[in-house]
Amino acid sequence: MKDFIIIGNKAVNGGKISLNDLPGSAGRMDVLCRCVTSALFISFGMRRDINVWLILKGEPGPSKIVRFNGETMRSLNPDERSSGSLIQKALLIDASDAEKQSTPGVFVRYGNLxxxxxxxxxxxxxxxxxxxxxxxxxxxxxxxxxxxxxxxxxxxxxxxxxxxxxxxxxxxxxxxxxxxxxxxxxxxxxxxxxxxxxxxxxxxxx
Amino acid sequence: MKDFIIIGNKAVNGGKISLNDLPGSAGRMDVLCRCVTSALFISFGMRRDINVWLILKGEPGPSKIVRFNGETMRSLNPDERSSGSLIQKALLIDASDAEKQSTPGVFVRYGNLxxxxxxxxxxxxxxxxxxxxxxxxxxxxxxxxxxxxxxxxxxxxxxxxxxxxxxxxxxxxxxxxxxxxxxxxxxxxxxxxxxxxxxxxxxxxx
CATH class of the missing domain: 3.40.1280.10 (SPOUT methyltransferase, trefoil knot domain)
Known part of the structure; x- marks a missing residue:
């Protein structure tokens, strides 16, 4: 098992992020999306023994953690917009201190490093x-x-x-x-x- | 000097590609965009001694070559949409067998591998x-x-x-x-x- 934690210093953690502006209004969410792709994708499939934990420290706060779980992941493609869309969905559900699954293989909760x-x-x-x-x-x-x-x-x-x-x-x-x-x-x-x-x-x- | 040639088997080579659908209607253009980012970007700057040659073999044809030149590159960010937007601009100019610059550091011409x-x-x-x-x-x-x-x-x-x-x-x-x-x-x-x-x-x- 391997886990990657990526600290998104300005990454937006609430509201509806724009998939057309991941680097700008979403707070360099593109950086986090590329990390998800690098960690989970190989040429013909997915690394199943990996979690990627994205710490979204930006506005409006408080900080949230979105986890991409390779083992149970579905509906993810390697392009930035694909992981961005799953992050968008994760940010639209009511978060709590306990992890909730927003889409298959993606989980969200309040939390910090x-x-x-x-x-x-x-x-x-x-x-x-x-x-x-x-x-x-x-x-x-x-x-x-x-x-x-x-x-x-x-x-x-x-x-x-x-x-x-x-x-x-x-x-x-x-x-x-x-x-x-x-x-x-x-x-x-x-x-x-x-x-x-x-x-x-x-x-x-x- | 290093050169990277990426063969885009289905990559669209004419008309206006959609930046919202690089993997789909643009013919897996996202793959080529990620290669541009990997080849040209480091943490705080750009590799200036590199060319990336994207061979766009898809529709409507004939095949075009879009070159990203690290030395003269401007207005490029690491996100897929940024390189996709420069490819979009390159495909909108009148191509010939001789290379033309579409935006600073990006060149296009008809050509094949x-x-x-x-x-x-x-x-x-x-x-x-x-x-x-x-x-x-x-x-x-x-x-x-x-x-x-x-x-x-x-x-x-x-x-x-x-x-x-x-x-x-x-x-x-x-x-x-x-x-x-x-x-x-x-x-x-x-x-x-x-x-x-x-x-x-x-x-x-x-």
């Missing part, structure tokens, strides 16, 4: 924070011990604005290990692709 | 064909000779339907080397990300 990381830590899941000065994920997959941790990892990524100070403190307090995917700072969705490729390669060499 | 590969071959550019049974690009970057070829490479990828037989024959006749990016068949845009990451890593280790 701190609660999410606490849940994962309580379940013994290793946390990884994507950061330029982190350890190279490809190198880490060369060692069986760290490869096993990565295979069961929870990966935390920022959006186009990165991760703000208070969230970074939350991540550090949760003892996440810093990892990186190469020498150049890339789009969040590209980082997701590179993490999964490193894991695919490790699994093929087992 | 065979002519394109011939031009690259005449200029001594090494051709690489992305294929599951190809040599691993990460391994190839370990050898200085092949790394230098890759750094100057022309990369040929199919879309969601792959590469049809006649195009595959054209690619083989042009003596392209087969390369792969890992053990699992991925989206074209994900493959672009993985090729560029392998090159980034090689360059950082020089």
């Amino acid at each position: 701190e609660q999410l990381l606490q849940n994962f830590s309580e379940n013994g899941r290793p946390l990884f924070y994507l950061k330029e000065d982190g350890k190279d994920v490809l190198e880490m997959t060369q060692t069986p011990e760290t490869a096993a941790l990565l295979e069961n990892g929870v990966y935390i990524l920022g959006d186009n604005q990165g991760v703000f100070e208070e969230d970074e403190k939350t991540i550090e307090d949760a003892n996440a290990s810093k990892i990186s995917v190469g020498p150049i700072s890339l789009l969040s969705s590209q980082c997701v692709t590179l993490i999964l490729n490193a894991l695919d390669r490790a699994q093929a060499n087992e | 065979e002519q394109l590969l011939q031009n690259f071959s005449e200029n001594g550019r090494p051709l690489f064909y992305l294929k599951e049974d190809g040599k691993d690009v990460l391994e190839m970057t370990q050898t200085p000779e092949t790394a230098a070829l890759l750094e100057n490479g022309v990369y040929i990828l199919g879309d969601n339907q792959g590469v049809f037989e006649e195009d595959e024959k054209t690619i083989e006749d042009a003596n392209a080397s087969k390369i792969s990016v890992g053990p699992i068949s991925l989206l074209s845009s994900q493959c672009v990300t993985l090729i560029l990451n392998a090159l980034d890593r090689a360059q950082a280790n020089e």
Whole structure:
């Protein structure tokens, strides 16, 4: 099982978002949509052992978490508008602190990064924070011990604005290990692709 | 200099495409848009040493080539709708066999894969064909000779339907080397990300 948490610093969390303006009025929702595609899609199918948790921290608040669950996902295509449409539907139902399914495989609730990381830590899941000065994920997959941790990892990524100070403190307090995917700072969705490729390669060499 | 050629088997090549339906009526134009984003964008800027050549083989015909040139590109954002909008503008101008610029950094002309590969071959550019049974690009970057070829490479990828037989024959006749990016068949845009990451890593280790 792998989980990807993407922090949407300005991502709108209520009302009807415009699918024609995901980058603008929806608060760079396009960044999150691309991460969903990178995490769940392969050429002829879907990665079923993955959850993508989108933290929508923008207006009007409070923060919501939309989860895309690979195992039960239906009606999702790789284009940004497709995942955007499922996020739109998730934001139109009455949210509570408990997760509700809005469409098959998509869930929504009120929540923030701190609660999410606490849940994962309580379940013994290793946390990884994507950061330029982190350890190279490809190198880490060369060692069986760290490869096993990565295979069961929870990966935390920022959006186009990165991760703000208070969230970074939350991540550090949760003892996440810093990892990186190469020498150049890339789009969040590209980082997701590179993490999964490193894991695919490790699994093929087992 | 690196060039990416993406074959859009059904991609519409005339008339006004709908930005609200890139996957449907525009003939999986979303696949090509994602490749443009993967090839040209990094976290805080653009890769300037890259061209992306989209071969639009669909209706109404004949086939057109839309080129995104990193060096001179303006007004491009990472979302699919942004590159889709520039493709839309390129398809609305009168095309000829000679390239015309439709918007800054975007060029269009009539043309097909065979002519394109011939031009690259005449200029001594090494051709690489992305294929599951190809040599691993990460391994190839370990050898200085092949790394230098890759750094100057022309990369040929199919879309969601792959590469049809006649195009595959054209690619083989042009003596392209087969390369792969890992053990699992991925989206074209994900493959672009993985090729560029392998090159980034090689360059950082020089």
